[in-house]
Amino acid sequence: MAVIDTRISAASEAFQANRTHMLGLLEKVRGLEGRARAASAAAGPRFHERGQLLPRERIALLLDPGAPFIELATLSGYQMDTKDPDKSVPGSGVISGIGFVSGVRCYVSASDAGIDAGALQSMGLEKKLRGQEIALENRLPYIQLVESAGANLLRYRVEHFIHGGTTFRNLARLSAAGLPVITVTHGSSTAGGAYQTGLSDYIVMVRGRTRAFLAGPPLLKAATGEVATEEELGGAEMHTTISGLGDYMAEDDRDALRIAREIVAGLGWDRDVPPYPAPDFEEPRYDAEDLLGIMPADLKRPVDMREVIARIVDGSNFLAFGETYGPATVCGHAAIEGHPVGIITNNGPLDPAGANKATHFIQACCQSKTPIIYLNNTTGFMVGRAYEEAGMIKHGSKMIQAVTNATVPQITLYCGASYGAGNYGMCGRGFNPRFCFSWPNARTAVMGAEQASETMAIVARAGAARRGRPADEEQIGAMKAQITELFESQMDVFTTSARLLDDGVIDPRDTRAVLAETLAACREAERRKPVPMQFSVARP
DSSP states (O other): OOEEEOOOTTTTTHHHHHHOOOOOOOHHHHHHHHHHHHHHHHTHHHHHHHTOOOOOHHHHHSTTSSSOEEEEETTTTTTTTTTTTTTTTOOOEEEEEEEEEETEEEEEEEOOTTTTGOOOOOTHHHHHHHHHHHHTTTTEEEEEEEOOSOOGGGGHHHHHHHHHHHHHHHHHHHHHOOOOOEEEEEEEEEEGGGGHHHOOOOEEEEETTTTTEOOOOOHHHHHOOOOOOHHHHHHHHHIIIIOOOSSSSSSSSSHHHHHHHHHHHHHHTTTTTTOOOOOOHHHHOOOOGGGHHHHHHSSSHHHHHHHHHTTTTTGEEEESHHHHHHSEEEEEEEETTTTTEEEEEESSOBBBBHEEEEEHHHHHHTTOOEEEEEEEEEEEEEOOOHHHHTTTTHHHHHHHHHHOOSSSEEEEEEEEEHHHHHHTTTTTTGOSSSSEETHHHOEEEOOOOOHHHHHHHHHHHHHHHHHHHOOOHHHHHHHHHHHHHHHHHHHHHHHHHGSSSSBBBBOGGGGHHHHHHHHHHHHHHOOOOOOOOOHHHHOO
């Protein structure tokens, strides 16, 4: 492989302007994440007074110290319960991600009970469903730390109730797929949410704190007239001694998390899978700090994405594929912490030659079982008479077919623009990549805001001409401004990530580490052979 020679000048005015722009966006991301942590931590005195740990304290004790943890979808739900950007708390009342428990890579989901008693917020359901999908696809044990007031009845929507059943269906699917579901019920798990506990293979309950029942005392009295205390209806002692719902009784949160770790350690997970030898690899030759200044603040300005590749792959080595054919579409082989990968990225729009090359490369990667990483930076497929005559539609369709039917893990990273059908050809969220992340500067839309507004202006002027009337330029100007604002308001990561159109916004400097961890999860999933069952593990 050839080493990529950099042409970046970190001292240049343009580089420094790009870096300042990226850092500003990253500061906003971190500020919003910090807001969610602070909102949850504010409940600390109340939690500690009753002998409980805060949700993030629980996760910290569950996970192996010093091991990587990739927290996902931290901006989910942002500005969806309130349009006030200063009051919106992202995260959707759920903390989740991939980390190590007793040396085993697991998916961990925790109710953020420090915020609204853990009630699900906007996109909370979708965030949980995405986590379950990740666990299923990557064959990971699923651990949930439950303490939730359930659905907020003041924001009740019948569709949320119906689709909420999918979370329970997925817990049953995980168990039946041979993937253990381990639950620590730290507090309330009521009504439909009781099945979040019940549909688990291993259940740990906390003395004096766990509450699991289909109807709490108020609803029970209203429905049947029966009077019972919370402890009588669904306390840990009742469930571990009488109903059989609980398998382990813990004395407090710390004890419960100790038991959960011991359960995972006792699984003997991956005992029949030969260990993948730790590969030798060379660090990139260029500083990851440079990734802050490579992408222009103005995404209409060109950028050589090989500069990005040079800072995330082993030894900055890259074997370009079809380098001089369809050169705006960059394809090639590299490695990330020893994991062989194919990389597809964009130094311009996708044209017929580029689409054909990418299609060929995707199929070749499938032949060799090489995972594919898509670094999105495209304004879409080329348009115009010459490109239509050259078969842009059919060649673009072939690329989309290849992306859709690829048999290897595909990981997508939005580095810049991802516009139009280029989003589809570059394995956008709608094409179910194994993982999908964004840099803070990424923008996603059917087209650029200016193109959208000018397109509608042309249509309006043509319509006026057909009617034999002069175009009302003042009205057209107002329409263009409205369309531009509409598009601009939906393009940035603060909107797209809030709607789970990615798995999270990452610091560009963390790109190599995040890709290495997700590639390792993919490789482990391929080698792992869980024992599927006809049904989930049923409780006695």
